[in-house]
Structure formats: structure tokens, C-alpha cells
Amino acid sequence: MFTAPHHVTGRPGAVNIQCSDRFFHRRRLLATLSKVSEYLMHRRKQREREREQNSPGVELKTGGDKTCSFLSSLISTDYAKSFHDISHRINNTFIREEFGVSVGPGSSVILTADVPVLDNRGGIVFTSTDAGATFKFIQLPFHLAQPITYHFLNPGYLVALSIDGGLWLSLDFGAQWTKVHDGVLASSLPAVEAEERGDLVLKRTTDLGTSFTTIHEDIYSFGYIGAFLFFSVMEDSRSPRVMYFSSDQGDTFSRALLPSASTEQFYSILDGDEDMLFMHVDNPGDTFFGTMYTSDDRGILFSKSLERHLFDGQRKSDFTNITSLRGVYLTNKLDEDGRIRSVISFNRGGTWRHLNKPENVDCGEQVKHCNIHIHGEHSRNIRIVPMLALSEPTAIGLVIAHGTVGDSLSSSQHPDVFVSSDGGYNWRGTLRGPHHYSILDSGGLIVAVEAQREGQVKTIKFSTDEGQCWKSYNFTEQPFFFAGLASEPGTKAMNVSVWGFRPEEDGQPMWVAVTIDFQSLITRECNEEDYEEWLAHATGGGDLTRNGCLLGVKETYRRLKKPSVCRNGRGFVVSKKQSPCLCTREDYLCDYGYDRRVNTSECVRQHSAANKTLELCLNGEEDELLTAGYRKVPSDRCEGGIYEYNSCCVCFSQRERLVLILVSTHTSVLHAELFTRPAVADHSGFMSSSTGRQCIVSPTSGFRMKITAPRPILKAPPAAMARPACRNQMM
Numbered sequence: 001m002f003t004a005p006h007h008v009t010g011r012p013g014a015v016n017i018q019c020s021d022r023f024f025h026r027r028r029l030l031a032t033l034s035k036v037s038e039y040l041m042h043r044r045k046q047r048e049r050e051r052e053q054n055s056p057g058v059e060l061k062t063g064g065d066k067t068c069s070f071l072s073s074l075i076s077t078d079y080a081k082s083f084h085d086i087s088h089r090i091n092n093t094f095i096r097e098e099f100g101v102s103v104g105p106g107s108s109v110i111l112t113a114d115v116p117v118l119d120n121r122g123g124i125v126f127t128s129t130d131a132g133a134t135f136k137f138i139q140l141p142f143h144l145a146q147p148i149t150y151h152f153l154n155p156g157y158l159v160a161l162s163i164d165g166g167l168w169l170s171l172d173f174g175a176q177w178t179k180v181h182d183g184v185l186a187s188s189l190p191a192v193e194a195e196e197r198g199d200l201v202l203k204r205t206t207d208l209g210t211s212f213t214t215i216h217e218d219i220y221s222f223g224y225i226g227a228f229l230f231f232s233v234m235e236d237s238r239s240p241r242v243m244y245f246s247s248d249q250g251d252t253f254s255r256a257l258l259p260s261a262s263t264e265q266f267y268s269i270l271d272g273d274e275d276m277l278f279m280h281v282d283n284p285g286d287t288f289f290g291t292m293y294t295s296d297d298r299g300i301l302f303s304k305s306l307e308r309h310l311f312d313g314q315r316k317s318d319f320t321n322i323t324s325l326r327g328v329y330l331t332n333k334l335d336e337d338g339r340i341r342s343v344i345s346f347n348r349g350g351t352w353r354h355l356n357k358p359e360n361v362d363c364g365e366q367v368k369h370c371n372i373h374i375h376g377e378h379s380r381n382i383r384i385v386p387m388l389a390l391s392e393p394t395a396i397g398l399v400i401a402h403g404t405v406g407d408s409l410s411s412s413q414h415p416d417v418f419v420s421s422d423g424g425y426n427w428r429g430t431l432r433g434p435h436h437y438s439i440l441d442s443g444g445l446i447v448a449v450e451a452q453r454e455g456q457v458k459t460i461k462f463s464t465d466e467g468q469c470w471k472s473y474n475f476t477e478q479p480f481f482f483a484g485l486a487s488e489p490g491t492k493a494m495n496v497s498v499w500g501f502r503p504e505e506d507g508q509p510m511w512v513a514v515t516i517d518f519q520s521l522i523t524r525e526c527n528e529e530d531y532e533e534w535l536a537h538a539t540g541g542g543d544l545t546r547n548g549c550l551l552g553v554k555e556t557y558r559r560l561k562k563p564s565v566c567r568n569g570r571g572f573v574v575s576k577k578q579s580p581c582l583c584t585r586e587d588y589l590c591d592y593g594y595d596r597r598v599n600t601s602e603c604v605r606q607h608s609a610a611n612k613t614l615e616l617c618l619n620g621e622e623d624e625l626l627t628a629g630y631r632k633v634p635s636d637r638c639e640g641g642i643y644e645y646n647s648c649c650v651c652f653s654q655r656e657r658l659v660l661i662l663v664s665t666h667t668s669v670l671h672a673e674l675f676t677r678p679a680v681a682d683h684s685g686f687m688s689s690s691t692g693r694q695c696i697v698s699p700t701s702g703f704r705m706k707i708t709a710p711r712p713i714l715k716a717p718p719a720a721m722a723r724p725a726c727r728n729q730m731m
Helices: 026-033 044-054 377-381
Strands: 037-041 101-103 109-112 124-128 136-139 158-161 167-170 178-181 191-193 200-205 213-225 228-234 241-246 252-255 267-272 277-282 289-295 302-310 320-322 328-334 340-345 371-374 399-406 416-420 428-431 435-440 445-450 459-463 471-474 481-486 495-503 509-517 531-535 553-560 575-580 588-590 594-596 603-605 615-618 621-627 630-632 656-664 669-678 703-710
Touching: 213 267, 228 267, 277 302, 289 328, 302 328, 302 340, 302 588, 328 371, 340 371, 435 481, 435 495, 445 481, 588 594
Parallel strands: none
Antiparallel strands: 037 509, 101 109, 109 124, 124 136, 158 167, 167 178, 191 213, 200 213, 200 656, 213 228, 228 241, 241 252, 267 277, 277 289, 289 302, 320 328, 328 340, 371 399, 399 416, 416 428, 435 445, 445 459, 459 471, 481 495, 495 509, 531 553, 553 575, 588 630, 594 603, 615 621, 621 703, 656 669
């Protein structure tokens, strides 16, 4: 194992870092960080006094028949250094305990009042568009059954479910509401499943509930992620489940080319965006593993990405998107010897490989394969580690994770904290034992608090050089039990709050929030000399023209030098330069029916599909799949090279319309989701007939389709025009 980073030693296996104190003199540290504020909340005696003053003789109950805890509404506008009572802004109204505060996009906030259902025709909410500076009182025509749902792009569009089974829609941030459906069963899940096959019906409306169109019956499960809607269905009682996907918000659904799943198996969508999906298909039996597939940009063609992908008995996956570098994903697999090992992909699942051994950690001589293995959701679920791997888009290349070094992931080996500065290519041991950690100042500052199972905390650690050196500071004289580490979303802040509680003499917890402001410590603003250019995905050696090429482009970022101790500041914006690369086989996945040959980039036909005609149902037409075995990775932007393509495209008009998707039984609705989408889809080639604008061709597949026979289409009016056959020629 590695020694603590600030211990300088030359013995093998130790962390060998020359850490300097020239920027952090102890006296200055104590002087600046002594400005930390400590705010005590939720004291029982104070609550009792407020109850007596504000509501003598009245005890309000929540929906769960619990006494409401939030008798005062507090807000902080200085990054939790102090809190102010804003109860007067909402008429001293009590806020519900279970879903009283709902924060939406931008500065949108909705507070739900705790009012009795009896003797009140509807509930009360307070809406704010300025992050709580002012609130608007709104009397609802119904009582809420669950939190109000924001539209993911427009915070003014709201969907609510009432306790009497009504589905309500607002297009003006709650000022007016329209009832669009009755018989709703509330569900806050992004995907729902029927207890028995045939219980769900998929519907949608484009006219605010005036009319509904049934898309499909006998639905087993339904959900959405990224640009895709999906459902699984058992087409008859003897057949396994199959998946259907839509990339046009429900206009059309096409069956995915994926292995079918029995009732004992499951599908799980691991991640998705506008370009592609990662899908896990469970293996038969209690194997705790399955196969991972990646899709094309329509969610129809799926290629095998990783076999023996770990998925434990609790249906927890360790799949992680490393958001600090484009195209990087991390997960664990269960090998045939029963050991769990970590693998990483730098090209969106095209290829996977083991992680490199950390530069400052060595394995014993008896270990044949020495790699770092990262703990994921499975380990957090059984409380081996307190946090998952952490990365942020504004902290380029930075990854913080718990892991162990050896032949495989070990539950008996104490997990430590490791840091990568280049998106997962190289790692460095940085903190001994489990920690809670957070990224501040766009990666210029990392903070960590040691995880204590039983003991109390009083010390925070921080680093300004991506974890190479750490300093410690005692932020309180009275330790408390740790509950959480919180900072402003987006990594722009220089403040972090440590939350916890101390037991009082009467046994009631006294909640504590300690906020540490690092701006008083790191006072200098960064200048041009503090930054350097960094070529992402550069590994050195080989063809210099290809070095750094990934997903078709080279990306050079401007980022902070590790020795620089300064503030990026709130105005910091990630800056990068891009240049295209020539296409090679590394820019392609193996197409449906093909697997990658071991230790090569060559795709070969699967034995099970060697003498079969590959077919797919696309927009209701049965097509024969003619392919050379390669399909470009979605979002790959390579140009020229060894392959040339001509592709079809889809154009959309700029006018938007609302689409409401419902999943229901034959008597009630289980789930509702609101979307906005372009109104007209044109599949006629390269020119949009509605707007006259030129389509941008983005080739993603290496297949040719031959239309062989029509099949009933799964769609909702207005019907999309049939897509022409693509004639993509391999060169």
C-alpha cells in the first residue's frame, strides 16, 4: 500500500512526493480559515419555542402522519456561511416534510405547503423564479400526491399528480392548471413495470389531453433516457420480452436488434444521451452478470460491447460515465474465475481494457497482474466505500475514486482514494482509507473528509495540485457525527459545507453545518502563466499524427498547471481546440451479428449468425441488413481515411409542440412524461421541405438496407413518412 502523500520516503511502494509548504504557512492557514462559520439548526428546544410563538395549540401533520419538522424556512445566499429565516415571505406557512422543496432548472423553486386535506379544496404552493428572493402564492385546484415534475428543458412546463387520481398540466409555472386525465396512479420512477404481463398500455397526446392515441398494449416496462423512449413487450404468452425504441418522442417505434429476455431476465439501460444507449442484457439464471451492448443513434442496431458485465443481486451496476473527458466509461466485470476486475473504455464502449497500475503503488511479487480496480455502486451498497467515482465536465481529466491495487477488486483489502489527472489513463494513490470528497473551483481545489463509521469528525483535507499533496485543517473544536459534504453544483464555488449532528443531553440531535471559505486562503486570481495546453488522450509513441485522436478528433484543452496556487474563479470557462482525424478501424464498432477478434480491431461474423440473413424492422418495414461488420461509433467525427460513406438523414422544423406520453393499465395511468419536440419530420433526403434548410449529414452506420416486406408500424399520428433505404458502401 502507499504511504500518506505528505510523508516523503524512498522505500519501495511508498508515495514519493516532494510537498512544499511555501504557499501554506501554518499561521496563515489558521488565520484565514478561522473565519469559518458554524451554524446550528433544528435544535429541539428552539423548535418548541417557535411552535409556541407561531402556532399555539396547533399541531400540523404531514401526509405520512408525521409532525412537520420544517417550522422555519431558511435560505442562504452566501454559500451556507449564514442562514436567514424567510418564513415571512411565505406567510409563515409550514412546508411539507417529504417533498416540501422542489428545485428546478435555473433559479426555479417550488415550496409545497403542509395543509390539511379536509376542509381545503386544494393544496398551496409558493413559486419562485429568482432562487427564493421572492415567492408567489398559488392556490391549487387539487392536492398533490407527489412532487411537481419540471419539464427538463422549460421550467415553466409542470406536470402534477393529485391524490384523487388526476393528471394536471401547467404551461405558466403553476399559475393555471389543466386536468388532462383521470385515474392516475402516482409514480416518480423514470421507468415502470407491470406486476403481470399485459397490464400496461402506452398512450400519448399532442393536444393537452383532448385526445389520446394508443401506441401499444401488453407493455411490460417503459422508460426514457436521453433522446430515447423505450418499452419492452411480450408479443405472446410463450415468447420472451423484446425491446422497442423511439428517437422521435413517440412518433414511431422500431424493434431493437437485441437478444430477447425471459421473465426471469431483465434489461437495464445503463446510460444514454442524444447519440446512443448503453444497454445491459441479463444472462439466464442467477449469474450476476450479463452482456453490455451499445446502440446506433436511433436505438435500433445494437453491438456487443462487453461480456460478463457485473450486475449484482440487488440489480446494481458499477457502470460509470467519466464526465471529465469525452468518451470515457468505467465499469466492473465478473471474470470466469469468480473475481471482479475493473475495465475502462476511452471510445464509448468500442473497446475495453484493464486500468493501469498507479505510479506510486506496487503489488507483491505473488501478484501476477497488478492493476487498480475501482469500487462502484455494488461496493457502496454493501458499505465498503462511502462514495462513487467523481468527475465533473468543468474539471478536465480529473477523476477521484476509491480502489484497491492487485489482481482483482477485494472486499477484504482496505479501499483507498486514487486520483487520475488524464481521464483514467494513469492513476496515483493519494489518501489512505475511505473518504468523502468534492471538487471545487473547476478542479483547482479538492477537499476530503475521512469516513468514520463510529467516530466523529473535525478535520478537512484539501489539495490544490489534483491530490499530489494534502493539507489538513481542524474546522471545529467540537467534533460531530458526519452526515454529508456539500458544495454548490457545477464546481465553480470555493466554499464547502460539512454537515452533521451532535447528541444533546436530552438525546435529541443538534444539527450542525460548518462552511469553509477557501477564498480567504487562495487569494490570487490565475493569470495566463498559470495555464498550460494539454492534449487529451495522448499516450505518446506510435503514429504521432494519430496521437490524441479519439472519436475522430484531437482535443487540446487549456487547464491549470498543478504547481499553480490560484483561483480559476466563477468566470472560468473550459477552453479547447479541436482538429479532425482520419478514420481508422478504431472509429468503428462491430456491427450487429459481429464480434471483435481478441486483441485486434478486426470484426468477425458471430458463429450463431454465420449462415443467417440479418433482418431488422425499421419504421414498420422489414429490412435485410447487409453489412461489412463495422459501424461508426455514434458522435465520432473522423473524416476520410479507409472508409467512405453516404448516409440518410432526418430534418426537423423549428416549430415545437408538446408531447405527453402515458403508461397505463386498462383502468388507470401509472406514469406520465412531458416532452417538447419539433413538429415535422422529413425523411426525403438532404433537404427539409418545411424549412428549406440543408441537412447536416452525420454518418453513424456502415450498413445497407434492402426493403423486403412491409410490416404493421408502431406509431402515433401524425404518421412519419417512410425512411428511404440507405445505400452505405464500404470502400
